[in-house]
Amino acid sequence: MASQTQSWTIPLSVGYSRHVVPFQGYMKHDDSDHRVLLRLQAKGRCRVSVNGVTYPVEPGDLILRKPCEEYRLDIEAVYDEQDGVMLPIDSVDYYLTCDGEWIENWARRSKVQGIVRVEPIDELMSLWRKLIYEKRNLHGDNSEMMDALVKVICLSIDQHAQKAGSASRPERYIPYQIKRYLEKHATEPLKLDRVAARFGVSVSTASHLFKGTFGLPPMRYVVDIRLAIASERLLHSDMNLEDIAESAGFRSYPYFSRAFRSRYNVSPSEYRARNGIPTN
Known part of the structure; x- marks a missing residue:
């Protein structure tokens, strides 16, 4: 029985955390830190x-810090x-x-590199809550139950990583x-340098990853979204052309x-007129 107990994967810490003020967390790169x-x-x-x-x-993003890796968390107000x-x-x-060994x-064989999308998250949160309860339960030996819950959580993450495929790799995750x-912000003033900085990459990296994933530059994609919005408003609103733009x-x-x-081989006014809508 003793050897079986030693093989159980017991949480060092498990819980639920809420932050309403700025917070930073850090785990340094350390070859002796196998957490x-x-x-x-x-x-x-x-x-x-x-x-x-x-x-x-x-919400819905899961972070994996593998043994020995450097990890930093920054929670701050968003503009x-x-x-x-x-x-x-x-x-x-x-x-x-x-x-522990298991x-x-x-973690070392997991396909998750840093982050993976978990959708939906309800099932995983339910397992997490059960694990929190068992960790706090001081009555009786529930080590085997916690071991099972940890393993089910990890194997569930594997399933989500398999669904995400290569999107869980950093260079494929950022473009999405x-x-x-x-x-979300297509109708607002956008500058690629600010967008890239928001996601922690250079302008050239943002452009390269985005175009490699979607086949066009990011700001070209923004123009396409804006044109689609404008074409809908030309047909379904009485706004004048300048206001639509x-x-x-x-x-x-x-x-x-x-x-x-x-894009449409006609001017905005011609597009509207061809669809039987008078131009203001």
Whole structure:
């Protein structure tokens, strides 16, 4: 029985954490530190670096720090470019640290490199809550139960990593984050240097990764989104052309008109007229 107990994977720490003020966490690169850290973002946003690679973290993102790796967590207020205000901090996560032969071997063979998307997260959070309860339960020996829960959590992460495929690798994950951000903020003033800095990469890296993943430069993608928005408003609103251009994110009507004609082979006014809508 003693040897079986020694083989159990028991959490060093496991819990639920909420931050409403700035917070930093750090685990240095150390060849003698064999702890494995799992962190599941449940609410809010933060920024995490693993071995020098920085990830913007959103709800549903899971971070894996493997044995000996450097890890840094930064939770800080986020500037809302649309409203021009700093958003209050409200970050919630589930965390788990373990060591031991089983979980070290699991982490080393895991396909997750730094971060993986977990969707949906309810099942994983349910397992985490059960593990927290068992860790706090002081009545009886529940080591075997905790060992089983840790392993089910890890194997569930493997399933999510398999679904994500190569998207869990840093160089493939960042373009998808940039894409979601561009889609959300397409009608706002955007500069690639600020977008790249937000995701912890250079402008050239952001452009290279985005184009390699989606086949076009990031700002070209923004223009395409804006043109799609404008074309819908040309057909389904009575706004004048200048207002449509501005509301879609174009700061110059002549540029909007040229871009629209290049895409649709007609001017905005002709596009509207061909669909039976009078031009203001």
